[in-house]
Amino acid sequence: METGAQNTADISHLVTQFKAVPGGLLPLLHAIQAELGYVPDSVVPSIATGLNLSRAEVHGVISFYHDFKTHPVGRNTVQICRAEACQSMGSRSLEAHAKETLGIDYHQTTADGSITLQEVFCLGNCACSPSVRINNDVFARVDQDRFDELVANIRGEVEIK
Amino acid sequence: MKFFIPKDTTALALGAESVAMALQAAGAEPVRNGSRGMFWLEPLLEVETDLGRIGFGPVSSKDVPGILDALKAEPSSHNLYLGPVNEISFLSSQQRLTYARAGVGDPVCLDNYQTLNGFKGLKNALSFTGQQIVDQVKDSGLRGRGGAAFPAGIKWQTVLDCESEQKYIVCNADEGDSGTFADRLVMESDPYQLIEGMCIAGLAVGATQGYIYLRSEYPVAHKLLNIAIDRALEANFLGDNIQGSGKTFHLEVRLGAGAYICGEETSLLESLEGKRGMVRAKPPLPAIEGLFGKPTVVNNVLTLAAISSILEQGAEVYQNFGMGRSRGTLAIQLAGNIKRGGLIELAFGVTLREVVEDYGQGTYSGRPIRAIQVGGPLGAFLPESQWDTPMDYEAFAAINAMIGHGGIVVFDDTADMAAQARFAMEFCVLESCGKCTPCRIGSVRGVEVIDRIVANEDRDNNLILLHDLCDTMELGSLCAMGGMTPFPVRSALTHFMSDFTGQGRGDN
Numbered sequence: 257m258e259t260g261a262q263n264t265a266d267i268s269h270l271v272t273q274f275k276a277v278p279g280g281l282l283p284l285l286h287a288i289q290a291e292l293g294y295v296p297d298s299v300v301p302s303i304a305t306g307l308n309l310s311r312a313e314v315h316g317v318i319s320f321y322h323d324f325k326t327h328p329v330g331r332n333t334v335q336i337c338r339a340e341a342c343q344s345m346g347s348r349s350l351e352a353h354a355k356e357t358l359g360i361d362y363h364q365t366t367a368d369g370s371i372t373l374q375e376v377f378c379l380g381n382c383a384c385s386p387s388v389r390i391n392n393d394v395f396a397r398v399d400q401d402r403f404d405e406l407v408a409n410i411r412g413e414v415e416i417k
Numbered sequence: 418m419k420f421f422i423p424k425d426t427t428a429l430a431l432g433a434e435s436v437a438m439a440l441q442a443a444g445a446e447p448v449r450n451g452s453r454g455m456f457w458l459e460p461l462l463e464v465e466t467d468l469g470r471i472g473f474g475p476v477s478s479k480d481v482p483g484i485l486d487a488l489k490a491e492p493s494s495h496n497l498y499l500g501p502v503n504e505i506s507f508l509s510s511q512q513r514l515t516y517a518r519a520g521v522g523d524p525v526c527l528d529n530y531q532t533l534n535g536f537k538g539l540k541n542a543l544s545f546t547g548q549q550i551v552d553q554v555k556d557s558g559l560r561g562r563g564g565a566a567f568p569a570g571i572k573w574q575t576v577l578d579c580e581s582e583q584k585y586i587v588c589n590a591d592e593g594d595s596g597t598f599a600d601r602l603v604m605e606s607d608p609y610q611l612i613e614g615m616c617i618a619g620l621a622v623g624a625t626q627g628y629i630y631l632r633s634e635y636p637v638a639h640k641l642l643n644i645a646i647d648r649a650l651e652a653n654f655l656g657d658n659i660q661g662s663g664k665t666f667h668l669e670v671r672l673g674a675g676a677y678i679c680g681e682e683t684s685l686l687e688s689l690e691g692k693r694g695m696v697r698a699k700p701p702l703p704a705i706e707g708l709f710g711k712p713t714v715v716n717n718v719l720t721l722a723a724i725s726s727i728l729e730q731g732a733e734v735y736q737n738f739g740m741g742r743s744r745g746t747l748a749i750q751l752a753g754n755i756k757r758g759g760l761i762e763l764a765f766g767v768t769l770r771e772v773v774e775d776y777g778q779g780t781y782s783g784r785p786i787r788a789i790q791v792g793g794p795l796g797a798f799l800p801e802s803q804w805d806t807p808m809d810y811e812a813f814a815a816i817n818a819m820i821g822h823g824g825i826v827v828f829d830d831t832a833d834m835a836a837q838a839r840f841a842m843e844f845c846v847l848e849s850c851g852k853c854t855p856c857r858i859g860s861v862r863g864v865e866v867i868d869r870i871v872a873n874e875d876r877d878n879n880l881i882l883l884h885d886l887c888d889t890m891e892l893g894s895l896c897a898m899g900g901m902t903p904f905p906v907r908s909a910l911t912h913f914m915s916d917f918t919g920q921g922r923g924d925n
């Protein structure tokens with residue numbers, strides 16, 4: 257997996273799509289990440305050329321935003337909300353539990369490549385905390401048991417609703 | 418019989434999809450409505466019957482057969498029966514203007530929106546001059562709902578008065594404060610209202626292009642907004658020659674990328690331009706030199722949504738709600754450790770205690786409330802002695818607190834307020850744009866100093882240092898990120914000092 261930073265993916269169709277869009281760099285980076293799962297260093301020169309920016313500018317933007325990943329991530333992204341509303345409902349212990357059971361810290365990927373763990377600050381689900389987002393789905397009132405169940409589900413170990 | 422089961426983020430997060438599937442399996446195809454914002458009842462199943470819209474909640478898929486049986490006989494016999502939804506006191510006691518339509522029907526159904534008075538404000542606006550629209554907004558007394566509470570009409574006047582071939586309307590949908598979901602609820606339960614408000618703003622100031630800057634943490638809102646924009650365009654409520662008026666307004670959603678600071682309006686504009694979200698010095702004001710250097714209205718989702726009701730019902734109706742200089746209604750978001758959390762729209766002036774005790778019914782954990790943080794991560798922690806403060810911009814400012822975007826996060830008596838103060842500093846470390854030293858470096862030092870205080874390393878001197886650091890951040894920061902991070906920290910020190918010293922629980 258970790259060799260992915262050498263990715264030589266062709267993103268020229270995306271550059272073509274966004275180069276004339278005003279302020280098109282963020283939409284372009286989102287589109288690249290949606291296609292490749294991350295924004296490899298190898299695509300920076302073509303972004304820079306296409307959008308008429310310096311490579312340093314492109315790097316600067318990628319590194320400013322928490323969303324953009326420069327290395328491959330797991331097949332699933334699990335985000336735990338660390339913001340105040342979730343803290344008030346025990347997200348600190350949920351975080352500790354998640355790190356311990358997955359055996360990884362934030363921004364790391366499990367050895368089987370199934371899960372990348374991330375922190376997030378607010379999912380807008382603050383009346384039913386703690387909240388967890390898995391890929392594009394948000395889950396409410398996630399205690400430790402529910403977390404284990406959700407993880408088992410995405411690993412294909414159990415099927416839940 | 419017609420069934421309704423919401424498709425907003427919270428209802429989905431609590432299992433609404435499986436309830437919908439269970440209904441389908443039983444041959445009862447539900448309408449996927451928005452949420453009414455009574456989140457403790459989600460998934461809230463509503464049924465249109467001879468008795469009106471009755472509710473059951475919170476419902477899980479396994480409750481569906483029993484509810485369907487009860488509906489054939491005596492609905493009230495079911496233990497999840499809530500009665501007519503409009504009579505649930507949490508809802509019936511609210512003063513809903515912005516959220517009047519939330520949860521009633523399918524949020525992206527244009528017919529539904531129009532049946533419920535949608536686009537009447539826009540039609541009125543099309544018969545006015547730009548100045549007449551701006552005057553309505555001024556007369557309404559509407560102040561920005563994103564946090565700074567600046568009068569919307571004055572901002573719009575500035576943009577209207579600028580000569581420029583290109584102007585922009587930018588909707589701030591970055592909603593980064595923890596404990597807030599009011600913008601999300603508008604976008605997921607009544608997106609046309611926001612679209613209508615933005616279109617009216619465009620007509621008012623002479624802007625033909627709008628952008629909604631939406632946080633990437635809101636995938637459901639993203640999807641619904643895009644559907645709504647497409648349909649509004651198709652029905653000519655957006656685009657060229659709107660409703661035959663000769664007026665143009667185009668609208669596009671742009672996604673943020675997980676940076677809290679991009680909720681600050683100038684950082685947001687940089688981000689929309691495709692750059693790092695570095696805060697700009699003001700002046701120039703965005704109203705004069707905003708997006709791509711052009712005159713730009715930047716308003717919060719709720720500010721723009723309120724425009725629709727103001728233009729529909731008239732400025733006076735809106736202005737008749739509220740107290741003092743805080744006019745209209747406030748979207749209170751009750752969150753955190755709370756039994757009945759959700760959206761509460763009320764005229765300004767209700768006290769914090771009424772909100773958490775009457776609406777919220779205390780904590781979810783059942784333990785006593787210890788502290789309440791109002792206004793997001795930059796808001797103070799309020800001890801019980803301050804809960805009788807009315808929710809009004811000026812009354813909160815008078816106690817060094819802020820209403821902000823209206824989010825309320827409740828903590829029970831297990832909360833460690835020193836840890837919360839530390840988190841405030843840590844959040845500033847993570848989210849500072851990096852432009853000012855007091856914010857970028859001061860917050861790093863703040864975390865270290867709090868750690869030393871808690872560890873009882875030279876505590877007295879470190880406490881003095883922490884106060885100095887807060888002074889420096891307040892005075893030397895360009896924006897409220899660095900400038901207000903000291904608010905939660907100082908309030909924790911003032912009211913919950915015992916958590917820093919480990920000497921029992923002597924709150925004051």
Ligand SMILES: Cc1cc2nc3c(=O)[nH]c(=O)nc-3n(C[C@H](O)[C@H](O)[C@H](O)COP(=O)(O)O)c2cc1C
Binds near residue numbers: 569590591681897
């Ligand atoms: C650190 C910081 C974060 C902010 N986040 C938001 C936000 O998420 N949403 C918002 O509408 N305003 C936010 N604001 C306020 C905006 O800068 C600005 O005042 C607002 O968008 C103006 O719109 P309004 O007048 O309608 O409130 C933030 C300000 C600061 C300093």
Ligand code: SF4
Binds near residue numbers: 849850851853854896
């Ligand atoms: S106070 Fe912080 S976030 Fe605001 S401009 Fe300065 S460094 Fe950036």
